[in-house]
Amino acid sequence: MSRNRRLKLQVFRVVVFLVFGAFFLIPIGAMFEFSTRGNGDAPRTLVAWQTIFQTPDLVAAILASLALAVITSLGMLLLLVPTMIWVRLRLPSLSRIVEFLCLLPLTIPGIVLVAGLAPEYRWLSINVSESILTLAFVYLVLVLPYTYRTLHTGLAAIDVKTLSEAARSLGAGWATVMGRIIVPNMWSALLNASLLSVAVVLGEFTIANLLNYVNLQVSIFLVGKANGAVSIAVAVASLMFAFLLLVILSFFGRPRARVARLEEA
């Protein structure tokens, strides 16, 4: 690359990052500013932030959302990983269908899904549990598009067929093949998928709201109608939390195909 072009590229990059950086960081900064305003001419105060912990409904909603995030991640891994491995190995004809089903939630907006979910959730509330954690059932479906892609990339990076055949020929059962051979080789994809699920679940509003559950976003929304500063404090805190999670995730890098250690015969 010529020096002239490199210079132009660098200038371009600097300008782009400054402009976009400003566009994205100013509202975040404004949220911090808004949540620390004092009354009238009073000095900056952290009262709004302290009030978060004094509002039991808010704390309950935060904990519920965190629990939902964990449950959804685990559920997604338990449902999707074995299925994807099984399909890859034994039912390749189904892979198109599985892919289609996993991408389908992108096509069905939450607001549409909830119209059909209301009767199901009425039944669930009465016959299974009325806990907000039942939302995990539908959240698992919501995260499918994002996690499928990640897991698919992770699976594609390792030679699943050879590994599983080798393991099976040495006497491993399917549980061993999946749990001790394949999964350890794709664990950064698994982590990736889990943290994506966490981000989606923490940010979900529509379905929880219309099904009358109070999760983090619904709580922010409700508190916002009564107290702007507190709701904005929670909002920016949750954004920062999710951002931190994803930054940590990014340091686990791309899935590297590691050679599985074969069990001693």
Add this chain to the structure above:
Amino acid sequence: MTVATKPLVETARRPLRGGRRFSLDWLGAVPFLAYVGLFLLLPTAIVVGGAFVGPKGLTLSNLTAMNKSYIIGAFVHSVVLSAASAIIGAVLGAVLAYAVATGNPKGVLRRLVTSACGVLAQFGGVTLAFAFLATIGLAGFITLWLQQRGINIYANSFWLAELSGLVLVYTYFQIPLMVLVFLPALDGIRPQWREATESLGGGTWHYWRYVAGPLLAPAFLGGTLLLFANAFSAYATAAALISQGSIIASLLIANTLTSEVGLAQPGLASALALVMVVIVAVVMVLYTQLQRRTSKWLQ
């Protein structure tokens, strides 16, 4: 009964029934299929079916009842909003993605930007709506700052809670989504192509016009379509900003689901939802086609 002897090498077991290994393999996919059927396909079927059900059985009256100017208006507004935020988001997102892609692939900046994009793209409208209210709402930081200098940005109307405001707020999650979708395509561009163009005497213009441009076009178009579908389906942002009236389709569906009006005609909400699903489905089909073309060349 044979004496128990452990074979030296255990092969994969025989199928438990006859010789039809394939029929049992199906069982492995059943949990997933059943789950998706129950929590995705069934609700969708309920909605789609409900659109054709009236108080006396199957009917098209719900669909014809949508021929009201405010309903059509809501869908038109949604299309306009989605198209505008998609195009703006796609262009700006592509620019940002290019700036990221031309940097160090393992660098800190790339990590930070992609993480930030991941959060903002998935994170949800309530938070973003509040972020904008805190920034340029009526009591927002920038609004007040401008007011102190004598500029009233809301002299004509509170446009933040109208279509133009929604476009602005939507770009906040559209740009990151575009970055996430377009970055892999940009990563697929090989430096050899640039060198090849130059060795044939072409400049930057030729490179973009004849080489990189056409290769990236499907990805770019696909990204725009995805952004369109994303904006069209979005509900939370608008709900957090607008609590009076339903200027866009998703607000209209929500209002019809929860107001006495809609509860008296449950089919109407389903009919509105059906229209939304059809529009989004068409867009997503086009998107998938473009994705296939992109992956052929760039991945």
Add this chain to the structure above:
Amino acid sequence: MEYARLRRRDFHGLHRLGILAGALVLLTACGGTSTSGTTTSAANAKSAADVGGMTALIAAAKKEGKLNVIALPPDWANYGAIISGFTAKYGIPIDSANPNGTSQDEVNAVQQLAGTTRAPDVLDIGKAVTLANLSLYAPYKVQTWNDIADTQKEATGLWVQDYGGYMSIGYDSAKVPAITSLQDLMGSGFKGKVALNGDPTKANAALNGVMMTSIASGGSADDISKGVDFFHQLKVKGNFSTVSATTATVKNGSTPVVFDWDYLSAAHGVAVPTWKVFTPNNAILGDYYNQAVNKQAPHPAAARLWMEYLYSDEGQNLWLKGLARPVRMAAMKKSGTLDAAAAAKLAPVTGTPTFLTDAQFTKAKDYLASHWAQAIG
């Protein structure tokens, strides 16, 4: 050998299934309603006497241990003090859901959450929504039933009015010009500033706001169309705000002009010192809200105890402190139990107020159902 291995594996699977089934049974059992003797009779009690008197009712309520209320903002007619007063007096914690919800939201919650322990026990709703959902309520007559005029209660006790006020227009005089007539709102100084307290097809305060506008613009209690036209004009001019007014929006200046009850406008005046109130003198529209007990209340005794509390002198006076007019006001004044100091703070009523009849409410609601979205959209 294969056979043996197969059986063990099958059993293992069944074992897991058994645990899952057991867990499900436990969950269902925990979610189910208790069927002890007192609770059942509380659910069918039509008055405190049916349960065995107030003491029995209090005991039953304490046993239930909780009360679910919905859409009761703490600064709405002093509900905050009422909620804490109830908890302090009887030791029963109250779960207050969706404080800024509308009447329609309350009914939706009752229907969506029916059969769960999260369903609202009691409702405080506008007349239009009340009349449309009679099948959801349980009849209950409070001990002070006879103090309430016949026109202000349903004969079998399905609903009874609780507190009321007059519709007004509150505005922040520091942000908008003074309002001397309804037409002022069409002025250019009101761009994006005029708000309703909710959506008229869902919220009672908003419905009455539109009705008051209708009466002031040549309509009548039978005809809300002029009000709808007025707001349509307001929307066309860009003066109508797309934000429903709440305490937060009034405080942060998003909704400087609000059609609201006089008691709420008074409350806004506390948060915003420059808040003023205007009532068109040819349209004094009064309305009372209505209490109803959820027929499938998860805490039926607590629900009924709450009703008794609200209609006791203590409850009624707390509403009075919130500058609303409690339904037993006339009777309490006669018996001398009215809080005179609080009563003195009520805004005077100049002129003859209009109160809509049940039929007029239903008519207004139906008109809004078919025309509001069009007018505002």
